[in-house]
Amino acid sequence: MAYGYAGKILLVDLTAKTTSTIDTAKYAEFGGGVGIGAAIFWDLAVAPGDWDLQDAFDPRNVISLMSGPLAATGVPGGGRTSVCAIAPETFPTPLFHRTSFGGRFATMLKLAGWDGVVVRGKADRPVWINIIDDKVVIEDAKALWGMNTYETQGQISTMVAGRTRFGDEWHQAGDAYTTARPQIVCIGPVGESATRVAALIHGSGVSARTGGFGGVFGSKNLKAISVLGTGSIKVADPKAIVDTRIWHAQNFSRGAAPGTAACMPCVNNDRRRDSFHGGESMCADEYWFMGERMKGAEVAMKWGICTWATKFGGAMEVNMPNAAAPFKGKVPMEPGMGWYIKYLYELGVLGPGKKIDSHPLPMDQWDKLVFREVFCDAIARRIGIGADLAEGILEAAKKWGRLEEDLNSGALRLPAYGASWHHSLPGVDWAYGYIFMSGDPMWHGFFSLSGGGGFGGPATYTAEELVEMMAAKVVPFNGDPLMFSNCWKGEEARKTGVYSEHKAKMVAWARHYAGFYNESMSICEMMLPSFIGRSADGIAGPSPDLEYRYYRAVMGDKKTFADTMETGRKIWNMERAIRVMAGRHRDHEQFAPFMYMPGATFAMGGSKPVYQDGKWSFENQNDLYLDREGVEAFKTHFYKLEGWDPATGWPTRKTLEGLGMKKIADVMASKGKLGS
Amino acid sequence: MAESEKTERKNRKVLRREFLAGGALTAGALACTSVTAAAALASPQQQTSLEPSKGYLVYDSRLCLGCQSCMFACSMTHEGEANPSLSRIQIIRDAPSFTKYPYDIVMSVCRQCVSPLCVQNCPTGACHVDAANGNVRRIDQSKCIGCQRCIESCPQRPHRTIWNHLTGKSTKCDLCVDAPYWSQKGGPSGKQACVETCTAKALKLVAEAPSQQDIDGYDINLAPARRPMPKMAPKPAATGG
Numbered sequence: 065m066a067y068g069y070a071g072k073i074l075l076v077d078l079t080a081k082t083t084s085t086i087d088t089a090k091y092a093e094f095g096g097g098v099g100i101g102a103a104i105f106w107d108l109a110v111a112p113g114d115w116d117l118q119d120a121f122d123p124r125n126v127i128s129l130m131s132g133p134l135a136a137t138g139v140p141g142g143g144r145t146s147v148c149a150i151a152p153e154t155f156p157t158p159l160f161h162r163t164s165f166g167g168r169f170a171t172m173l174k175l176a177g178w179d180g181v182v183v184r185g186k187a188d189r190p191v192w193i194n195i196i197d198d199k200v201v202i203e204d205a206k207a208l209w210g211m212n213t214y215e216t217q218g219q220i221s222t223m224v225a226g227r228t229r230f231g232d233e234w235h236q237a238g239d240a241y242t243t244a245r246p247q248i249v250c251i252g253p254v255g256e257s258a259t260r261v262a263a264l265i266h267g268s269g270v271s272a273r274t275g276g277f278g279g280v281f282g283s284k285n286l287k288a289i290s291v292l293g294t295g296s297i298k299v300a301d302p303k304a305i306v307d308t309r310i311w312h313a314q315n316f317s318r319g320a321a322p323g324t325a326a327c328m329p330c331v332n333n334d335r336r337r338d339s340f341h342g343g344e345s346m347c348a349d350e351y352w353f354m355g356e357r358m359k360g361a362e363v364a365m366k367w368g369i370c371t372w373a374t375k376f377g378g379a380m381e382v383n384m385p386n387a388a389a390p391f392k393g394k395v396p397m398e399p400g401m402g403w404y405i406k407y408l409y410e411l412g413v414l415g416p417g418k419k420i421d422s423h424p425l426p427m428d429q430w431d432k433l434v435f436r437e438v439f440c441d442a443i444a445r446r447i448g449i450g451a452d453l454a455e456g457i458l459e460a461a462k463k464w465g466r467l468e469e470d471l472n473s474g475a476l477r478l479p480a481y482g483a484s485w486h487h488s489l490p491g492v493d494w495a496y497g498y499i500f501m502s503g504d505p506m507w508h509g510f511f512s513l514s515g516g517g518g519f520g521g522p523a524t525y526t527a528e529e530l531v532e533m534m535a536a537k538v539v540p541f542n543g544d545p546l547m548f549s550n551c552w553k554g555e556e557a558r559k560t561g562v563y564s565e566h567k568a569k570m571v572a573w574a575r576h577y578a579g580f581y582n583e584s585m586s587i588c589e590m591m592l593p594s595f596i597g598r599s600a601d602g603i604a605g606p607s608p609d610l611e612y613r614y615y616r617a618v619m620g621d622k623k624t625f626a627d628t629m630e631t632g633r634k635i636w637n638m639e640r641a642i643r644v645m646a647g648r649h650r651d652h653e654q655f656a657p658f659m660y661m662p663g664a665t666f667a668m669g670g671s672k673p674v675y676q677d678g679k680w681s682f683e684n685q686n687d688l689y690l691d692r693e694g695v696e697a698f699k700t701h702f703y704k705l706e707g708w709d710p711a712t713g714w715p716t717r718k719t720l721e722g723l724g725m726k727k728i729a730d731v732m733a734s735k736g737k738l739g740s
Numbered sequence: 741m742a743e744s745e746k747t748e749r750k751n752r753k754v755l756r757r758e759f760l761a762g763g764a765l766t767a768g769a770l771a772c773t774s775v776t777a778a779a780a781l782a783s784p785q786q787q788t789s790l791e792p793s794k795g796y797l798v799y800d801s802r803l804c805l806g807c808q809s810c811m812f813a814c815s816m817t818h819e820g821e822a823n824p825s826l827s828r829i830q831i832i833r834d835a836p837s838f839t840k841y842p843y844d845i846v847m848s849v850c851r852q853c854v855s856p857l858c859v860q861n862c863p864t865g866a867c868h869v870d871a872a873n874g875n876v877r878r879i880d881q882s883k884c885i886g887c888q889r890c891i892e893s894c895p896q897r898p899h900r901t902i903w904n905h906l907t908g909k910s911t912k913c914d915l916c917v918d919a920p921y922w923s924q925k926g927g928p929s930g931k932q933a934c935v936e937t938c939t940a941k942a943l944k945l946v947a948e949a950p951s952q953q954d955i956d957g958y959d960i961n962l963a964p965a966r967r968p969m970p971k972m973a974p975k976p977a978a979t980g981g
Contacts (some may be wrong), residue, residue, distance in 0.1 A: 138812030
């Protein structure tokens with residue numbers, strides 16, 4: 065097996081209660097992570113042709129938890145676990161979706177000798193999967209069912225590694241000795257009842273949030289997966305990995321700065337669970353659940369609810385002139401379910417005995433911790449309003465007859481109807497990611513492409529210097545600075561700006577890059593890409609040279625950076641093929657109405673590079689909103705660039721065969737889903 | 741090799757079969773056997789006056805991020821592959837039982853003891869004081885017979901000598917004196933992979949021996965200008981809280 069891989073993938077069939085092995089080499093052409101997860105999903109769930117891919121809770125749904133080849137090699141941030149399957153959270157129908165989580169699960173999985181775990185079927189009673197190196201047992205989870213995620217992990221840890229007091233002693237695992245405890249990913253009560261807002265929880269504060277995959281675990285009667293590994297991962301060039309780490313730290317280090325997710329080995333995490341900084345103990349994202357500082361986050365983690373979908377609001381607000389009266393022209397940047405029910409309560413349509421009965425939620429204690437507990441309990445047990453909320457915020461709004469009105473006003477501020485989201489405008493490229501179902505594209509690498517950073521501050525470079533530096537980096541689309549123009553007004557927007565073929569290149573490059581490096585090599589996207597200079601040599605950041613150096617040190621193959629980007633394009637087409645087979649079409653790729661209205665942009669300061677009248681400048685774009693015809697023109701450019709049929713958005717045979725995916729094209733053709 | 745080391749090794753050399761006949765413990769007994777330092781001192785092989793090491797790894801367990809970069813660097817530079825269980829430095833996090841900061845991490849770092857019981861109780865001279873490399877306490881793999889006496893003798897919990905189940909021999913921190921995959925010169929006068937890759941600067945090599953009496957003598961404050969805890973609480977949304 066090639067360097068970096070453990071060499072095999074665990075396939076668990078919960079219906080048959082069997083385990084088997086998939087040879088990783090069969091799928092190595094898709095890199096790792098989501099790439100391999102999507103390819104396996106195709107083979108097990110799509111190619112047989114006996115499932116319409118419409119119900120995320122169908123036992124035929126195949127959920128994979130995959131590492132990347134950089135995990136367990138010491139590459140910083142390379143230990144994320146990629147998760148993909150048909151997701152219960154997407155709207156209006158479940159669709160193939162991917163997410164990921166940090167922590168130590170992927171690393172431990174690799175050390176146990178597995179590149180991933182793939183689960184299909186449905187157990188006839190609650191179970192958990194116990195992996196100790198090569199030994200895999202499907203265990204009875206009757207005693208764990210109903211426990212919160214902290215209790216569950218504590219119980220499993222004791223069962224697997226004994227009662228040795230933490231840190232005191234080595235213990236035996238198989239033939240080896242280790243100080244490590246098992247790494248566990250599990251669901252809480254919100255996942256057990258197969259809701260659409262459940263997360264997968266790992267450790268005390270790491271979760272796979274978007275997509276609602278906790279509900280998929282629950283639908284399969286799968287409480288947890290535990291793994292303890294004592295093995296090794298071989299790499300091509302051990303010296304180069306350590307040397308690159310030191311070079312990275314000395315030249316571009318973000319140091320021990322807090323504020324990011326934790327991917328083992330994470331060089332940015334923060335251990336203090338109540339510090340509001342990100343970290344392995346509690347991801348920064350969780351604070352959106354609010355409620356008496358970080359205690360609200362702990363409630364969410366224990367119940368296993370998706371903090372992103374159920375956000376109670378945030379500190380940041382956006383001016384929205386047409387927002388409903390109770391909010392005085394302002395709404396939070398990223399309101400979720402928690403904020404939305406308060407909004408309806410303030411409007412007088414939700415409350416005890418109202419049109420939308422809030423029972424059992426104590427609305428007068430909305431800001432208290434007790435509300436968070438009742439909120440989670442009501443959803444987990446589908447009590448009263450909890451039954452509606454368990455289906456997700458958009459399904460609930462639809463049932464309450466409020467969907468259209470609140471998407472228009474922006475009170476339901478989900479830009480593209482899909483799974484829960486994070487940020488968008490004025491990052492038009494970021495927003496486009498949502499309509500193409502790249503989930504939360506997490507475009508943080510491009511977020512810094514602004515005058516002085518997204519949160520403002522003086523720029524130390526000109527717009528022209530910035531775009532020229534960037535244009536040199538984006539192989540194979542290098543040499544086109546107009547990719548980075550955020551001009552959104554007038555004819556220039558269509559010619560060179562946000563609706564142009566140049567912008568299509570930027571969106572495609574970011575997707576191919578992320579598909580390979582972030583989602584398949586599983587490098588934390590809060591760390592890489594990093595484009596803006598932290599180097600004494602100038603404004604250029606270490607990307608993409610740094611991640612390519614890590615890749616080469618681990619894998620040792622002869623792929624060029626352009627080759628890795630081509631693999632990213634292949635992964636993107638694999639995902640696209642699955643979505644098309646599940647019904648995705650150009651017509652579905654639409655923004656919510658508020659994105660076309662003033663107030664669509666979150667007013668966060670900073671500025672974007674704009675090319676207009678033959679000159680580059682930085683422009684504050686707090687007033688940016690989109691144009692429907694412009695977006696349609698952009699979609700056509702994007703589909704053409706990707707080799708997809710502009711009329712349908714479906715990949716063509718030529719595109720798929722050019723990527724070595726003839727078998728995929730044949731299946732799509734047999735179902736009449738191939739682009740022409 | 742220094743003359744003193746040659747003499748030491750000669751004096752302490754015993755045949756593996758002779759030692760095993762004397763009652764070495766099996767590997768399977770390792771995990772559940774508690775051997776006190778006093779018992780270990782009773783070994784006939786003990787020596788009491790050894791030259792102190794010229795280098796010691798000290799650490800700051802409050803500063804450590806728990807990222808285990810040091811463990812990966814250690815196994816990578818010594819073994820050529822990533823295996824935290826073979827790392828000579830162990831960073832143990834208590835994620836499953838959720839102990840809160842700063843008690844959520846144990847840093848298990850070899851102390852290069854001034855009176856090293858691992859050396860004193862090694863029956864073959866494999867575990868020795870390397871006079872040629874700043875008196876670092878090392879294990880000569882060619883002499884190790886896998887008796888695990890060094891592991892049982894280590895007074896620290898968890899023990900700082902490491903059992904390599906793949907080779908059936910013990911290893912321990914050598915301050916990167918013999919790290920085949922390390923580009924730098926190691927040892928007390930050189931650089932250590934764990935120190936160099938520690939992003940948090942939670943590890944440091946010092947020349948002076950820390951207190952041998954104080955159990956926390958090696959766990960020191962390496963960050964006098966520690967980050968202050970943030971004062972800002974999250975601002976509630978406009979509509980409540």
